[in-house]
Amino acid sequence: MKKIIIAGLIAALPILVLNSCNSSAGKSITESAESSKEESYITIDTSKIPDDQFGESVRYGRELMLRTSYYIGPNGINGKHLGNKMNCTNCHQDAGTKPFSLNLMSSHDNYPQYRGREDKVLTLAERVNNCIMRPHSGKPLPLDSDEMVAFLSYFKWISTFVPKDSLFKGAKNMEISFPDIAASPARGKVLYTENCVRCHGIDGEGKYNDDKSGYTYPPLWGNYGYQPGSSMHRIIKQAQWLKGNMPFDKVTLGKPYLTDAQALDIAAYVNDDSVHSRPNPKTFDYPNKKGKPIDYAHAPFNDTFSEEQHKYGPYKPIIDFWKKNGWKPVY
Ligand code: HEC
Numbered sequence: 389m390k391k392i393i394i395a396g397l398i399a400a401l402p403i404l405v406l407n408s409c410n411s412s413a414g415k416s417i418t419e420s421a422e423s424s425k426e427e428s429y430i431t432i433d434t435s436k437i438p439d440d441q442f443g444e445s446v447r448y449g450r451e452l453m454l455r456t457s458y459y460i461g462p463n464g465i466n467g468k469h470l471g472n473k474m475n476c477t478n479c480h481q482d483a484g485t486k487p488f489s490l491n492l493m494s495s496h497d498n499y500p501q502y503r504g505r506e507d508k509v510l511t512l513a514e515r516v517n518n519c520i521m522r523p524h525s526g527k528p529l530p531l532d533s534d535e536m537v538a539f540l541s542y543f544k545w546i547s548t549f550v551p552k553d554s555l556f557k558g559a560k561n562m563e564i565s566f567p568d569i570a571a572s573p574a575r576g577k578v579l580y581t582e583n584c585v586r587c588h589g590i591d592g593e594g595k596y597n598d599d600k601s602g603y604t605y606p607p608l609w610g611n612y613g614y615q616p617g618s619s620m621h622r623i624i625k626q627a628q629w630l631k632g633n634m635p636f637d638k639v640t641l642g643k644p645y646l647t648d649a650q651a652l653d654i655a656a657y658v659n660d661d662s663v664h665s666r667p668n669p670k671t672f673d674y675p676n677k678k679g680k681p682i683d684y685a686h687a688p689f690n691d692t693f694s695e696e697q698h699k700y701g702p703y704k705p706i707i708d709f710w711k712k713n714g715w716k717p718v719y
Pocket residue numbers: 453456474475476477478479480490492494495498512515516519520523524539614618619620625
């Protein structure tokens with residue numbers, strides 16, 4: 389107890405001193421104090437799932453994350469909700485608990501939340517249904533279904549392992565720094581052949597597991613891949629995820645294999661709609677232009693940059709323009 393108070397005083401002191409002459413220096417001290425909390429990874433312990441009805445729902449929710457298609461896929465044993473055989477864990481790895489992999493451990497704490505895509509406040513259940521519909525081309529789960537209740541129970545349970553301020557290492561995907569040139573699908577294709585074909589296939593088709601209930605290597609495009617309305621289709625968003633997670637056999641936790649520029653080029657190739665088809669290509673979101681992520685490449689925009697530049701970059705001029713106008717760029 390004493391230690392905490394002393395640490396608090398020491399941390400507060402320089403902020404007070406610096407704040408009196410330079411407020412931005414004060415802010416950076418606060419930030420570095422925060423980032424020290426982000427230095428530790430968090431693991432969950434499934435043996436601590438309670439032995440009661442709530443625990444049963446948590447267990448089913450975790451199973452649904454790991455074997456989504458087996459339970460609710462096109463041939464699902466508990467309902468045919470999804471249009472493809474991907475599992476949630478293909479993107480939210482380790483059932484949403486892997487650092488830097490679209491980690492879901494704070495989601496239960498962070499919803500209801502304003503979402504720019506719909507320009508309204510969504511509940512966590514509605515947000516789950518967005519992923520059922522876009523990456524999985526599925527029908528929304530009824531809000532009172534055992535499956536939706538199980539997803540929410542599981543998210544609540546994993547949220548008990550994280551600090552309430554959501555600051556822990558890998559809570560967000562890795563950051564990408566932007567090169568001065570645009571991302572290139574042509575360079576990306578070469579890199580894809582070298583780094584991705586061995587698992588995801590030359591046509592991005594992936595590879596089914598033995599009983600075909602899901603994938604050993606999930607598809608990246610085609611009829612069974614995620615839809616263009618899924619955020620994986622945005623090049624910056626995908627590059628941030630690739631950096632922390634792919635190639636699957638080369639990345640170790642927190643140690644990327646691809647450079648930032650390579651991750652952007654590969655994401656540009658994977659998401660090049662002139663060569664790769666996807667289900668439901670005509671979805672247009674983000675009715676509020678100021679909430680539109682800069683790499684969501686459908687006009688109208690809050691600026692005069694082209695759809696091409698919004699999609700492939702260079703992104704820095706767009707980010708600078710937004711900042712100059714006092715708007716917060718989303719990506
Ligand atoms: C193809 C990849 C992909 C698959 C498969 C996928 N998701 Fe997502 N999911 C995403 C991306 C990308 C985001 C983040 C979007 C953003 O940052 O705006 C996301 C966000 C979410 C969020 C919101 C997290 C937060 O805290 O804001 C939830 C909850 C979620 N997904 C649940 C699921 C569930 C449940 C499944 C399985 C039914 C699933 N997802 C399958 C890509 C995927």
